[in-house]
Amino acid sequence: MSLDxxxxxxxxxxxxxxxxxxxxxxxVALLGPNGAGKTTALRALAGLEPLSGGHVRLSGRxxxxxxxxxxxxxxVFQDYLLFSHxxxxxxxxxxxxxxxxxxAEARGIAAAWxxxxxxxxxxxxxxxxxxxxxxxxxxxxxxxxxxxxLLLLDEPLAALDARTRLDTRAELHEHxxxxxxxxxxxxxxxxxxxxxxxxxxxxxxxxIVQEGDAAEVTARPRTDYxxxxxxxxxxxxxxxxxxxxxxxxxxxxxxxxxGESYAAFPPSAVTLHPAxxxxxxxxxxxxxxAGVQRHGDNLRVRLDGPVELAADVTPAAAAHLRLSPGQEVxxxxxxxxxxxxxx
Amino acid sequence: MGLLVPALAGLLFLVLPLVGLVVRxxxxxxxxxxxxxxxxxxxxxxxxxATMATAVCLVxxxxxxxxxxxxxxxxxxxxxxxxxxxxxxxxxxGGVALLLVFGRRxxxxxxxxxxxxxxxxxxxAGVVLAEAFVAMxxxxxxVEGALRGADTRYEEAAATLGAGRWTTFTRVTLPLVAPxxxxxxxLCWARALGEFGATITFAGNFPGRTxxxxxxxYLALExxxxxxxxLSLLLLAVSVTILAALRDKWVSG
Numbered sequence: 001m002s003l004d005x006x007x008x009x010x011x012x013x014x015x016x017x018x019x020x021x022x023x024x025x026x027x028v029a030l031l032g033p034n035g036a037g038k039t040t041a042l043r044a045l046a047g048l049e050p051l052s053g054g055h056v057r058l059s060g061r062x063x064x065x066x067x068x069x070x071x072x073x074x075x076v077f078q079d080y081l082l083f084s085h086x087x088x089x090x091x092x093x094x095x096x097x098x099x100x101x102x103x104a105e106a107r108g109i110a111a112a113w114x115x116x117x118x119x120x121x122x123x124x125x126x127x128x129x130x131x132x133x134x135x136x137x138x139x140x141x142x143x144x145x146x147x148x149x150l151l152l153l154d155e156p157l158a159a160l161d162a163r164t165r166l167d168t169r170a171e172l173h174e175h176x177x178x179x180x181x182x183x184x185x186x187x188x189x190x191x192x193x194x195x196x197x198x199x200x201x202x203x204x205x206x207x208i209v210q211e212g213d214a215a216e217v218t219a220r221p222r223t224d225y226x227x228x229x230x231x232x233x234x235x236x237x238x239x240x241x242x243x244x245x246x247x248x249x250x251x252x253x254x255x256x257x258x259g260e261s262y263a264a265f266p267p268s269a270v271t272l273h274p275a276x277x278x279x280x281x282x283x284x285x286x287x288x289x290a291g292v293q294r295h296g297d298n299l300r301v302r303l304d305g306p307v308e309l310a311a312d313v314t315p316a317a318a319a320h321l322r323l324s325p326g327q328e329v330x331x332x333x334x335x336x337x338x339x340x341x342x343x
Numbered sequence: 344m345g346l347l348v349p350a351l352a353g354l355l356f357l358v359l360p361l362v363g364l365v366v367r368x369x370x371x372x373x374x375x376x377x378x379x380x381x382x383x384x385x386x387x388x389x390x391x392x393a394t395m396a397t398a399v400c401l402v403x404x405x406x407x408x409x410x411x412x413x414x415x416x417x418x419x420x421x422x423x424x425x426x427x428x429x430x431x432x433x434x435x436x437g438g439v440a441l442l443l444v445f446g447r448r449x450x451x452x453x454x455x456x457x458x459x460x461x462x463x464x465x466x467x468a469g470v471v472l473a474e475a476f477v478a479m480x481x482x483x484x485x486v487e488g489a490l491r492g493a494d495t496r497y498e499e500a501a502a503t504l505g506a507g508r509w510t511t512f513t514r515v516t517l518p519l520v521a522p523x524x525x526x527x528x529x530l531c532w533a534r535a536l537g538e539f540g541a542t543i544t545f546a547g548n549f550p551g552r553t554x555x556x557x558x559x560x561y562l563a564l565e566x567x568x569x570x571x572x573x574l575s576l577l578l579l580a581v582s583v584t585i586l587a588a589l590r591d592k593w594v595s596g
Contacts, residue, residue, distance in 0.1 A: 048499050068502040081500040085518040094514075098505035146504060 001059050001149045003182045007044045008053035009037075016040050016206040017054075022150070022182035029185045029197030033225055037206040038186045039078075042152050045184065047071050058149050058182075069098070074148030078155045080139035082127035088114060088138045089123040095146035113141040117175070133164040140175060151176075151183045157192055169195055190229040194218075202226055220341050221264065232264045233310055236343065244340050249306040252282035252335035260343035267300060269337035270311035272321055273330040281332035289327045292318065299323075303331060361579070368576055369569045376573045384551050385559040386577060392467065392555060393535035396474035397482075400531045404482040405524065409512070411483070412490035423487075430480045437476055438544025445472065445545075469546035470553050474535035482531040489523020490516070529589050536582055 001024040009016040016037040022028045030038050043049035045056060047068035056063040063071050074095075082091050092110035097103065114123050117137040127135055136156060143151060156172060157165050173196055176183050187193050193200050194214045202210045202217065202225070210222045221227040227234030237246035239257030244250070251263050271277070277284055287305030294300075299318045303309040309331055313323075321329060369376070376382065410416075411423055429437055445452040445463045455461040463469045497519055501511040517524070539557040546553040548562065556578045563571040 046499075046503050048502070068499070069505050069507055071503075073503060075500070075503045077496065077500060081494075081497050083497065083501075083515060083518070085521070094501070094506070095504035098510060142504070 001181045003045075003150050003184070004055075004057040005045060006054035007041050007056070008051060009040050009044055009049060010052040014206060016044070018201075018203060018206070018208050019054075020045075020184065020201065022184060024182055025180055026199065027176050027183040027185060027197045028199050028201055029187060029193035030201050030203055031187055031190060031193045031229075032203035034188060036203045038188075038203055039154060040206075041203070042075070042154050042184070042186050045150065045152055046073050046075050072146070072148055073150045073152060074143035074146055076136075076139045076143045076151070076153045076156050079159055080127075080135050082135055082138055082142070084127050087124045087126055088119060088130065088134075091127065091138055092142045092145050095142060099146060109145055110141070113145045114138070117141045117171070131164070132160050133168045136160065136168055137171070140172065144175070144179065147181075149181045151179055151181055153183070153185045155187055155189075156185070157189070158187075172196060219339070220262070222262070227264065232266055233270070233307075234262060234264045235307055236260070236262055239340060239342075242335070242340075244338075246307055249285055251333075251338055253338040253340035254336050255340040257340045257342060261340050262343060263338050263340045265333055265338045267295075267310040267312040268298075269333050270309065271332045272301065272311055272313055272317065272323070273332060274321060276330050277332045279332070282335040283338065284330055284332040287329060287331045289323055289325050289329060291325055292323055303329070305331070364572060364576055364579065368572050372569070373573065376570065377577065381550060381559070382574060382577070385554055385556050385574070386581065388467070388470075388551070388554065389536055389556040389578070390581070392470045392474055393532050393538075395471045396478055396535040397528055397532040399471065399475040400479045400482045400535075401524070401528060404479050404527075404531075405486055405517075408483045408486035408490060409516075412487045426483050427480050429477055434477055434538065434540025434542075435544050438473060438541035441469075441473060441476060441541065441545040445469070464545055465547040465549065465553060467546075467552055470542055470555060473541040473545040474538045477538050477541050478531040478534040481534050482527040485527030485530060486520065486524050489520040489527075492523075493519045525589065529586060533582055533586060536578070 003020065003022040005021075006019045007016060014037065018037070018041055020028070020030070020041070030041060032038050040049055044051055047063070047066060051064060054064075058072070083094065086094065089107060089110050092113050093106040096106040096109045101109065111120070111123060114120050117140060119134060119137055119141070122130060122134060127138065130138065136159070140156070157169055160168055169192065176196060185193070185196055197214075199213055200211065200217050201208055202223070204223060204225055210217060210226060217226060218230045221230055221232055221234055224234060235244070235246040235251070237244040237251070239259055239261030241258070242253055242256055244253055244257065244261050244263040246263065253263055271281065285306055287303040287309060290302040290304050292299055292301050295312060298312045298314055301311045301313055301318070301323060303311060311331060313321075323329070407426065411419065411426070442449065442464060444450045445455070447453065447456060447462060447464065452463060455463070463472055493516065497515055498511050501515040506514065537557055538555070539561065542553065542555060543558055543561075548554050548558050550559075554562070556574060560571050560574045560578065563574055
């Protein structure tokens with residue numbers, strides 16, 4: 001029940017070209033900004049979008065030219081697409097019924113699935129009489145009731161409010177852990193990806209820019225998008241020993257590198273000063289405040305200068321510096337806080 | 344104010360003739376007149392033929408609407424234009440056209456007669472045919488609109504669950520557009536109930552067989568104006584009642 005796919009979809013202004021693999025029982029998150037081609041990839045795997053090239057293989061079976069109704073791929077759509085004229089039970093029974101079960105058998109399977117997602121008491125309700133979280137669970141039960149070899153989830157939590165999201169995410173995690181087939185989860189929310197997936201595949205502009213488990217991706221981001229997602233300042237430059245030259249700025253770093261390298265540090269590692277600091281920080285440069293925003297209990301300061309920079313400061317420090325847009329300050333980062341790795 | 348005056352005038356213009364019917368109705372003799380067998384025959388025939396014509400339109404019109412809304416084929420615009428022709432065609436012309444095709448000497452009628460012994464003109468079946476011809480565009484246009492407005496992603500969801508084209512259409516698409524189909528059916532039925540020109544041309548005016556209410560009204564007008572008023576009021580009451588009932592049940596729900 002492993003997935004092996006190479007998806008190529010060419011459109012006038014956009015090309016998707018990604019290779020995806022998922023082992024049985026593995027949850028892979030396809031993470032990327034809006035318009036990266038995530039949903040196109042999902043539709044191509046489900047057979048709803050024709051491929052311009054590449055292949056889709058599931059458990060060794062070639063599905064490239066197989067129509068969606070014969071693929072054995074379950075899909076949880078972003079807005080669920082529950083059939084509004086059918087009860088929750090009949091929605092879940094729809095798949096088993098189409099796959100040759102009798103009406104009674106299909107309803108039995110559906111009842112068992114609704115029980116598993118904790119909705120046994122709501123079986124006869126129409127979708128519009130269910131809350132968002134309940135609809136999401138019906139959609140999940142409907143997709144799983146056909147025992148798909150591959151389960152696809154398109155932003156399964158995006159339509160929920162923050163509170164419901166937390167509970168639903170935990171439940172979803174449980175159900176995905178029990179699913180024996182491969183699972184591909186599409187999301188633009190890094191938290192969903194980190195909590196639900198075993199492996200992250202990050203897509204930008206129709207291409208994979210980075211793959212790996214959560215620890216790898218968060219420690220060593222490879223694009224600005226990922227760095228922003230995980231909240232790091234990320235620069236590309238030329239490494240030489242324990243320095244990385246980013247334009248005119250030479251950063252002292254904690255790791256030994258040479259050649260094209262990344263340097264990364266969190267906004268909390270940055271300190272701001274009214275004048276050149278004389279402390280232990282090896283990296284210091286003049287910068288100009290571009291904007292100040294609330295960020296949790298602190299303030300996040302955006303700065304221009306030799307490099308664009310985000311710094312987190314306490315409200316007290318901000319008051320002391322009288323931070324306001326356009327103001328000139330000095331930014332400092334200790335070399336020990338700057339990670340460097342090869343490009 | 345500039346719009347209110349013509350708006351009220353327009354409303355008055357639409358309502359006043361109906362008021363006239365009510366005011367001039369022979370209310371004292373109404374129960375006796377309504378109980379006349381000829382009146383009941385005409386009413387029963389009208390309701391029956393309009394319902395059968397609607398059934399014919401549903402069976403043929405829904406697939407046609409689906410074809411226009413979903414299939415991509417060359418000449419689709421031409422087909423759509425052809426479908427709407429009966430809308431703009433004077434019904435009498437439609438009746439003449441039907442005679443030329445389904446009449447005893449018609450293109451198909453002659454063959455139907457010799458091969459199966461079926462004659463359509465001047466029969467109750469002919470009434471149904473004439474009404475269906477005139478009313479079907481209403482159904483097709485309403486259902487096509489509903490299909491175009493329907494979210495096709497529900498059909499995709501059905502496909503991922505293993506449903507083929509036909510199952511998807513009957514189990515997902517049709518329920519999805521049911522309000523549109525119902526609205527189209529109601530329009531179609533109302534048009535069929537009031538049909539006059541094509542019916543009298545193609546099916547004639549035989550009491551009990553092809554004389555529907557509008558035909559009876561027209562005939563009565565020449566001999567007994569009071570009877571014509573009674574028949575008109577009855578037709579009005581029946582159509583308004585049924586439309587209102589169906590509207591509550593389907594269209595707004």
